[in-house]
Amino acid sequence: MTAASSRALVIYAHPRHQTSRACRQLLAAISDLDEVTIRDLYEEYPDFHINIGHEQSLLRNHQLVIFLFPLYWYSAPSLLKEWQDRVLNFALDEVPGRAGPEQDPLQGRMLWIATSVGASFSSFSAEGGNRYPLEQYLLPYEQTARVCRMAWQTPFMVCQARRKPESVLQRQAQSFRSILLGKLQALDNA
Numbered sequence: 001m002t003a004a005s006s007r008a009l010v011i012y013a014h015p016r017h018q019t020s021r022a023c024r025q026l027l028a029a030i031s032d033l034d035e036v037t038i039r040d041l042y043e044e045y046p047d048f049h050i051n052i053g054h055e056q057s058l059l060r061n062h063q064l065v066i067f068l069f070p071l072y073w074y075s076a077p078s079l080l081k082e083w084q085d086r087v088l089n090f091a092l093d094e095v096p097g098r099a100g101p102e103q104d105p106l107q108g109r110m111l112w113i114a115t116s117v118g119a120s121f122s123s124f125s126a127e128g129g130n131r132y133p134l135e136q137y138l139l140p141y142e143q144t145a146r147v148c149r150m151a152w153q154t155p156f157m158v159c160q161a162r163r164k165p166e167s168v169l170q171r172q173a174q175s176f177r178s179i180l181l182g183k184l185q186a187l188d189n190a
């Protein structure tokens with residue numbers, strides 16, 4: 001869905017949306033918002049052939065970019081990585097032949113990660129099986145935001161996503177929606 005007045009662009013990457021519990025709820029909780037444009041990458045590009053120009057123009061027209069995905073091997077599902085590799089290079093200084101007058105096309109925009117993980121919150125600690133805080137696994141995104149001159153937003157995370165009762169997931173989805181509404185309000189007031 002695309003609205004002319006959209007402020008937030010959701011880049012949704014879930015290879016198994018039909019069986020998703022957590023990401024599906026997060027997406028459903030915000031899909032009615034007028035100011036939100038949702039791109040379902042696996043639905044849009046099942047063959048991985050991304051329309052780079054179109055994606056870049058969407059980025060230019062939104063102030064808040066949200067990557068929504070389940071954590072797969074401490075990273076995003078592969079189509080989001082392909083999207084990053086193809087689409088974000090217009091924001092890199094060192095890309096040869098970069099389009100002339102467009103300097104820092106993403107400057108001042110915000111990047112917000114919303115992700116679900118199978119493991120528990122406590123496992124992402126020195127004592128736990130995952131050894132490091134979840135935020136550390138998201139450092140490549142934080143640094144990508146910095147290089148693209150985007151403002152990094154505190155990630156939204158749903159742990160134990162396959163085990164939580166539906167009611168808990170729904171509550172977390174509503175809190176995701178509330179935080180997003182707060183960000184949209186702040187943009188309206190800016």
Ligand SMILES: Cc1cc2nc3c(=O)[nH]c(=O)nc-3n(C[C@H](O)[C@H](O)[C@H](O)COP(=O)(O)O)c2cc1C
Nearest residue numbers: 020021022023070071072073074116117118119161
């Ligand atoms: C290929 C694959 C890799 C995964 N890697 C991780 C991982 O690195 N860490 C983790 O906590 N969970 C991992 N999981 C579990 C998913 O993150 C979890 O099933 C998902 O977040 C649940 O969200 P959903 O209900 O929207 O699918 C992995 C799952 C799959 C299928």
